[in-house]
Each structure stands twice: as C-alpha cells, then as structure tokens.
Amino acid sequence: MSPRRSAADARETRQRILDLSLGIASAEGLEGLTIGRLAAELGMSKAGLLGHFGTKEALQLAVVDEAAAVFQREVPGRVRQAPSGLRHLRAVCEAWVSYLERNVLPGGCFFTAATAEFDGRRGPVRDALAGMNALWRRDLRIHIRRAVSFGELPPDTDVDQLIYDLLGVMLALNHFLQLERDPAAPHRARRSLDRLLGGR
Amino acid sequence: MSPRRSAADARETRQRILDLSLGIASAEGLEGLTIGRLAAELGMSKAGLLGHFGTKEALQLAVVDEAAAVFQREVPGRVRQAPSGLRHLRAVCEAWVSYLERNVLPGGCFFTAATAEFDGRRGPVRDALAGMNALWRRDLRIHIRRAVSFGELPPDTDVDQLIYDLLGVMLALNHFLQLERDPAAPHRARRSLDRLLGGR
DNA sequence: CCTACCGATCGGTAGG
DNA sequence: CCTACCGATCGGTAGG
Numbered sequence: 193m194s195p196r197r198s199a200a201d202a203r204e205t206r207q208r209i210l211d212l213s214l215g216i217a218s219a220e221g222l223e224g225l226t227i228g229r230l231a232a233e234l235g236m237s238k239a240g241l242l243g244h245f246g247t248k249e250a251l252q253l254a255v256v257d258e259a260a261a262v263f264q265r266e267v268p269g270r271v272r273q274a275p276s277g278l279r280h281l282r283a284v285c286e287a288w289v290s291y292l293e294r295n296v297l298p299g300g301c302f303f304t305a306a307t308a309e310f311d312g313r314r315g316p317v318r319d320a321l322a323g324m325n326a327l328w329r330r331d332l333r334i335h336i337r338r339a340v341s342f343g344e345l346p347p348d349t350d351v352d353q354l355i356y357d358l359l360g361v362m363l364a365l366n367h368f369l370q371l372e373r374d375p376a377a378p379h380r381a382r383r384s385l386d387r388l389l390g391g392r
Numbered sequence: 393m394s395p396r397r398s399a400a401d402a403r404e405t406r407q408r409i410l411d412l413s414l415g416i417a418s419a420e421g422l423e424g425l426t427i428g429r430l431a432a433e434l435g436m437s438k439a440g441l442l443g444h445f446g447t448k449e450a451l452q453l454a455v456v457d458e459a460a461a462v463f464q465r466e467v468p469g470r471v472r473q474a475p476s477g478l479r480h481l482r483a484v485c486e487a488w489v490s491y492l493e494r495n496v497l498p499g500g501c502f503f504t505a506a507t508a509e510f511d512g513r514r515g516p517v518r519d520a521l522a523g524m525n526a527l528w529r530r531d532l533r534i535h536i537r538r539a540v541s542f543g544e545l546p547p548d549t550d551v552d553q554l555i556y557d558l559l560g561v562m563l564a565l566n567h568f569l570q571l572e573r574d575p576a577a578p579h580r581a582r583r584s585l586d587r588l589l590g591g592r
Numbered sequence: 593c594c595t596a597c598c599g600a601t602c603g604g605t606a607g608g
Numbered sequence: 609c610c611t612a613c614c615g616a617t618c619g620g621t622a623g624g
Contacts (some may be wrong), residue, residue, distance in 0.1 A: 205609090219512030223423065229601060239605080240609045248603060299512040308508035311570035312419030312499040322571055356580040357566065360560030367557065367563060370511035370521055380556040405593090427619060439621080440593045448619060593622080601618070608610080 205243045208234060210257040210258040213251065217259075219299025221309045222252050222317065249316060256320045259302040260327075266291045268331065278344035278389065281335040285358065285385050293367050302371040304363060329355055343392070357388050406444045408434060410458040411453065417459075421509045422452050422517065437502025449516060457522045459502040460527075466491045468531065476546035478589065481535040485558065485585050493567050493578040500570040504563060512591055545590070557588050 212233060213225055227248060231238045245251040267287045274283035292301060299305060303324060310318040332355050339345040345354075361384045368377035393554040399569035411432060427448060431438045445451040467487045492501060499505060503524060508523055510518040532555050545554075561584045568577035 202609090206553075219481050221421070221423070221509055226601080228601065236567060237610055238603085239611080242604070243609070281538070300485070305508050305512075308505050309421055309565065310565075325571060350583075352576070353580055353583060355586055356564050356568065357560075360557075360564035360584070363563035363567060364556050364560030367507065367511075367559065371507050376552070377556070380553055383550075383553060384557055384560070402593090426617080428617065437594055438619085439595080442620070443593070596622090598621075599619100603614105604618080605614075606612090 202244070205236075208386055209241060209244060209251075210254060213255045214258050214262065214302060216297050217255055217299075218297035218302040218305055222255065222306050223309065225252065225255070227251075246260060252317050254322055256306070256317065256324065259306070260324050261292070262296065263303070263328075266296055267268070276338055277335075278339035279341040281332070281339055281383070282389055284332070284335060285361075285389070286382075289365060289378070289381045292369055295379055301362070301366045304366045330361075332358060354388065358385075361388070398406075402444070402580065405436075409441060409444060409451075410454060413455045414458050414462065414502060415487035415498050416504055417499075418498070418502040422455065422506050423509065425452065425455070427451075448535055452517050453520055456506070456524065459506070460524050462496065463491070463503070463528075466496055476538055477542040478539035481532070481539055482585070482589055484532075484535060485589070486582075488562055489565065489578055489581045489585070491571055492562070495569075501562070501566045504566045529559075532558060554588065557583070562584060562587070 197302045213230060216230075217225055225248070227238045227242055234241065239392045242248075244250075245254055253329060268284060271280065272285035274280045303321065306317075307321050307325065310321055333351055335355055336345065336349065336351050340347060340349050340351075361381050364382050364384075365381040368374040368380070395476045409430060413430060416430075417425055419577060425448070426437045427442055431441045436439065441450075442451075445454055469481035473479065474480045503521065506517075507521050507525065524579055533551055536545065536549065536551050537552055540547060540549050540551075561581050564584075565577050565581040568574040568580070
C-alpha cells in the first residue's frame, strides 16, 4: 500500500535490530556484532541497517542502552512492590538470580560478557559499561543502607564489601551457568545470598 | 653467520609469539589476536608466524596452554612449600589474589576474559578453557577435602559451595580491578576469603 | 623464515 | 530503505 515507511515502522525496525544484536552480543560479545551479519540475518542491506545508527560504535552504545533497559525491566522492575529495606534487597537479588536462571538472553548476562570484553580498552563503549555498573552499584548501596538504618543488617556493615560479595555471587552464577551449564548453580547462588543477607 | 635457524631459535621465536599473544589476549580477548597484528608487532611475516602453529585456532589453543603454564607457575607453583590442608588452601588463595594484584598480565586474568568470551560458543577453544577450569576446581577440591579431613574446616562443609564462593571472590576481584581500577579490591577479596576460610 | 598472492569479509560511503 | 562500490584487513596458501 504505502510505498513510504512511517517513523513508527522505522522505530520498529530499529527495535528488531537491537533485539537481535543484544542476543548475539550476550553470547558472542559486542565485537562479534558485525554489520554484514546482522543485515543478512534480518534480510536487509548493510547500508539500510547502518542508517539507523550511523556507525558500529553507535550501534554498540545503543545495544548497551537496550541491555540496561532489559535488565531494568527484568530485575528491579519486577520487585517494585517489595517493602523497603532488607526485604527489597533480598527481592532484587532473587530477581537477579532468576533473571540468569531463566536465560532471558541466550548468552547469559550481557553486562558480564561485555564488561570482560571491554574492560581492557578505552573509549565510549567501555565508559558506558562502567557507567551502567556504577548505576547498579548505587542501587544496591541504597537498599543496603536502608536495611542498615532499619536495623535489619548490622550497624557496622561494610557496604562496599557487601556489594563486592553480592557481585561475586552473580559473576560466579553466570560463570557456572554459561561455561559449565551447571543446573545447581542457582541453588548455590541462593545459599550464598542467604549467608550474606541473613538466612531466611 | 649461520643462514639456517636452529630448532632452538625456532622455539624461542615461538615463545616470543606466545608471550605477546597472551598479553594481548588477556586485555582484548582471544579473538582480538590477529595474525597480521602479531606479525607486525613482532617484525615478521604472517606466513612465518603462522608456520609455528598452522592455523589461528591452533595458536589460540597454544595461548590457552601458555596461560595455564603461567598461572601454574604464579599461583600453585608459589606455594608448594605450604603445609597441607587449610594452610595450603589459604596460601593458594592468597597467591591467586596476589597474582591479580601484581598485574602479571596487562588485562588481568586471562581465563576470566577468555571464558566470558567463549562460553557461548562451541569448539576446541571453548573445550580447552572448560577443561582448565575443571582442573583448577579439582585442585581446590583436593585442598578443601584435606582441610575437612584434618578437622580444619567443619565436617559438614559443602565442598562445591565453597568452590563456588571462592571463584566468586576472584571473579569480583578481577572485575573491580579491571573495570573500576579499584585499589581497595584486593583488600575486599582478602576479607571475603577470611570469612570463607575462617579469619586469621 | 620470506614474498606474493587468494577469496572473503570488515566498516563505511555515494547516490538515489 | 536500496545498489554499488571503496580501501583495509582478515585467515590462509603456494612456492621457495
């Protein structure tokens, strides 16, 4: 009918590109994204695809944003109703485990993969990844501080130490799920979380 | 003098290739290794370089072996004199922290980077990485079991859970060192280890 | 170990 | 969004 594509069509195409890119990047890395491959899998031309972003680096940055949106929706977005303090912190961590357990992305946690890939480089992509990690730590910090102020965690809790340990639990979970395909890994993650956040 | 290179020369050249490759791979990934770049940085031809390995995949497998040799030398190799049991386990973990703290490789832990890069793929490289991880877990398991049998760890110690937690500490250490360049990270790792293996 | 080459693919652009 | 193209680089080979 209409020979001219609408802005809504363009947005939809852009979203299709990002969805596919995020899946590929989680499994094979942000550098494994190539314009030619994406275009072929989506049945469009390289130029048409690149027109949505301009450069490969802009595409990578858009994928980082998309990954953050998915994570936001699947982890903190799922526990907004949880009561403030330690219960919220526990709910967020459980949603985090569940997110990895459900294999929302084919390659596991995008941020773990991309961070390991880019932490030795410089540039906007690395900076964007570091920024997302910092935002997430700030979220965790807020919940931990509240739990402390509510008396649900000991007053001498070392907040940064707890963030360190929680991240370690999640990195190990991703490792055992992705490399070993160990179905016991989520159980281990939950046990560690119970130990860190007070069993039960 | 001698127009003909000796077998010893060839071995030395091979070692130079592997040393450079391991450094690059730790920082930029095993796929970031390209024959052309290596040849240029070493002042030799691509064909000359490739002659030592045959294919890029064979080079990648050789780099995995080289990484294992370095790790073996720098971690378990440094604590061979430590007494058996919990003290040995603690010494190994301390050597592990120290290995990352000293930045033996420019990009941090090669296995962390390479595992995150290849865990979503198939093939010999992924298998080799999984095998190295399994060997290392076996080492840890032996030390943990001894510590339990010596009565230095509780008799109901969940060995696989402890291995999971120890790996999490190291993955978090690598993350905070490489992405955040956080100088407090080794201290946090040691605190977590003390908590897992009994303080002091 | 080298030179000289191969086909394929990379990111990106011109022009429509 | 397309076709048609660019120079650069990829892994690898032939032949010495």
